[in-house]
Amino acid sequence: MSTGRVTLWFGAGQTLQNDHPGALLSHFNAPGIESKQREMAAYATIEATKAFRQSHIDDFARQSHVQKISLRRTALETLCPVRDPPTCMPASKRYRTHDGTCNNKRRPRWGASQMPFNRFLPPEYGDGVDSVRSSSDGSTLSSARFVSLLVHGARDGEAPLTMMIAQWGQLLDHDMTSTAQPRSINGSVPSCCGGQDFHPSCFPIKVPLDDPWLSPLKVRCLEFLRSAPAQRRDCVLSWREQTNQATSFIDASPIYSNNARSSDSARIFRNGLLVYGRGNLADDVCHRGAIAAHCIRSGDGRSGEQPGLLAMHLVWVGEHNRISLNLSDLNPHWSDEKLYQETRRIIGAMFQHITYREFLPIILGREVCKLFDLELLDSGYYNGYDAKVNPTIANAFSSAAFRFGHSLVQSSYTRCDRHHNIIRNNISLHEEFQKGDIGSAGSLHRLLRGLASQRALKRDEFITPELTNHLFQTPSFPFGLDLAAINIQRGRDHGLAPYTSWRVPCGLTPILSWNDFANAVGPESARRIGHAYRSVHDIDLFVGGIAERPVIGGLVGPTFACIIAQQFSNTRRGDRFWYENGGFESSFTPAQLHSLRSVSLAQVLCRSVGGGTLQPHIFVPHEFMDNERQSCGSGVLGDIDLSPWLEQDLLSEQDFKMAYPNINGSFFKPNPNY
Incomplete structure (x- = not known):
């Protein structure tokens, strides 16, 4: 060579x-x-x-x-x-490994963490290997910030949905995707704007000279690093791929972590419990409903990005501990390890059930869910598991389609009291951790009620300035990053084929002209997007996809619906531990499945807010028909029935210890840090 x-x-x-x-x-x-x-x-x-x-x-x-x-x-x-192949211990027949290996017996790394993303379509790099694509006429594509300013500027308009749907979407995204970023030997983060040493991962976002927000601040560049390249599993000379650090499965990994070692740090090794709070319960603000990062040891480093996400982490750690303690009462002879693993199975199943029963029908609409076989069963076992289906997350899903939720986010979070009255203390999102209702007793309850009441913004190409001008802004800086520009730049970084390339593979009409595009997104949107690109074939996937008119009965447009639905089809069909599966050692009993099928996110939130009322369909405002608020702890908002987990339905403790010794490398040791 x-x-x-x-x-x-x-x-x-x-x-x-x-x-x-x-x-x-x-x-x-x-x-x-x-x-x-x-x-x-x-x-x-x-x-x-x-x-x-x-x-x-x-x-x-x-x-x-x-x-x-x-x-x-x-x-x-x-x-x-x-x-x-990775070592697959006997325990992996019944319990997921934390890193997702050993799910597929013949392809044990499918869906595991630290693996390259999948591709639905081949990438389009400028040189066929890793450089950023050019415009159709060979010129450089418009700056991602320029596109953001023209296309994604804010506009009012609310959706008949609550902010909780955006919050669940973010938690779910973190469960399934986490793109690896480049690392330097000394651990420093390279500076790409104005520095003399220009790191090869630098791909800064150019700021237009007439930028109405950044130009007066004399900002000419926004920091951006290309995602770290992935080591290809097929060992070939080919195009650049990127690494997903999360497992591709819906397994509640933000709560439990993607590796066994870090999962141990979140456990106290008593009664299967996770760390929640410190010291005396009576004096612990965590146990009095505070939003605080120190209350838990998160399985995902992104948990503190914003208060709503941290609140959801607190909710699910609390739910794990409640279930684990109830299982311990049912079976007092169970070890800490068995309680932890059985509770983790239940929480993972709840994540799956809520996603497919409550979330996806709203996002995709009933017709798309039916077309892609995403509807859950009301009884019996699912027979769709296929060991030949690769569940690995697709690059287009992670880097474009599943980012639709960014348009739903409001500029501030509403808080509500126990009677759902709005508490007038709203501040901008970027000020939340400095001035927000954080860290005090009841702050968790107030925010959860607010997320269940506040309307989300309409799903379209418009994104609040809090995300396009103030993302991750700190008190020491007068500006933040631009999330829309980051999404566009990330798609180019990953070599995502442009928007028009996805239409025909998704079974949609081709877009060959700006008139065709106007039919898909509307004339006004097509006009603004037309000012940002020289050719209709230059449109970035994120930009074109998020601007489309929604599918019937759904939230997203047909191109994003296609990508999202195909991914969730693969996620279900390619998961041996899918909660509806039968015939495996990991399968739930029919009685257990019946209990899991009664679960809703509103029930889980009810147990976190300490009573009061919530609407049963938490993603839909309570004003809608048949969604009136009901008392927590009763009726459809009652507790999950754990009686099917009595000993006779499971392995004996002796059998458990024989079959699953040292299941996660913890050796049943106490946590010295607790």
Whole structure:
């Protein structure tokens, strides 16, 4: 293989240069490669691909439909990930591993954390490998900030939905996706705007000279880093992929973590409980309904992004502990480990049930849910599990389609008292952690009632300035980031094919002109988007998809509905631990399934707000017919029936210890930090 010079960046201001990719072999040892080393190996493979492409340009042109050259049995094979399957302990027959491995018996890494995203369509990179695509006429695409200003500027308009639907969407997104970011050797975050050392991961967002918000502040650039490249599992010279650090399954991993080691830090190793609060319960503000990060040890580092998300983490840690204590009362001889694992099974099933019963029908509409077989059963077991279905999250889902919820978010969070009266203390989102109702007793209850009452914004291309001008803004800065621009830039970074490329594969009418586009999004939206792009075929997937008119009975447009529905179909059909599945050691009994099918998010929230009333369909305002508020703890808002989890329905404790010794590496030790 003849190549040119290869340059790799291993950290800010640090490079390695070699005349031949084979010289890189000494830097990588396949066994035990850590995340940084995997990233370095991925960079090396990308550079080797570019070098090979340059020296074999004719071969690549003839094989453009393949574009994959295997590294197996070549000098570069050491850059490949280990081929040995993960160790699947007997426990993985009944309980999920925290990292998602061993779900599929033949493909044990499918859906696991730290794996590359899947692709529904091949990427479109400018050079076919990893550079950002250009406009159809060969020019540079418009700045993502420029597009954001023209297309995603704020406009009033509320939806007949509560803010709780946006909050569940964010928690669910964190359950399924977490894109790996680049790492430097010294741990620093490279600066891409104005710095002299320009890191190769830098992909800053240019600010237009006439930007009405940032130009007066003399801001010409917004920081942005490209996602870390993934080490390809197929070990081929091909395009850049990205890593999903989360498991692709709906398994409540934001609560329990994506690896066993960090999951241990959230446990107290007594009665199956998770850490919640500190010290004397009577004096602990956590147990008196406060929103505070120190109250829990989250399984996801993003839990503190904003108060609504942190509140949901607190809700589900509390729900885990309530269920675990009830199971302990039912079966007092159960060990801490058994209580933890059985409760984790139940919580994961509740996440799945709420998503498919309450959330997806609103997002996709009943017809799309039916078309993609996303409807849940009312009785019996699901027979749709298919070991040949890959549940791995698709790049287009993570980087574009499932970001539709950003348009739903209001500029501030409403709080309500026990009688659902609005408490007039609203502040802007970016001021929440400095001036908001955080950390005091009852702040959790007030925010949850507010999220269940406050209307979400209409789902369209418009996004509140709190997210487009003030994202993650701190008191020391007069401006923040732009979430819409980040979404656009991330799609380009990941090589997502432009919007028009997705229509025909989704069974939709092709869009060949601006008139066609106007039929899909409306003339006004088409006009504004037309000012941002030279060609209709340049439109970014996020921009075109979020602007579409909604499907019948749903919230999103048909292109996003297609991508989202296909992903959730794969997620259900490709999960051996799907809660409705029968015939596995992990399957719930019919009586247990009956209990799980009665669960709703409103019930869970009722148990967190300490009584009062809530509407049964928490994503829909209480004013709607047949959704009047009801008393918590009674009727449809009653507790989950755990009686089917009595000992006779499960393994005996002796059988459990024999079958699942040291299930997660914790060795049943107490947590010294609690």
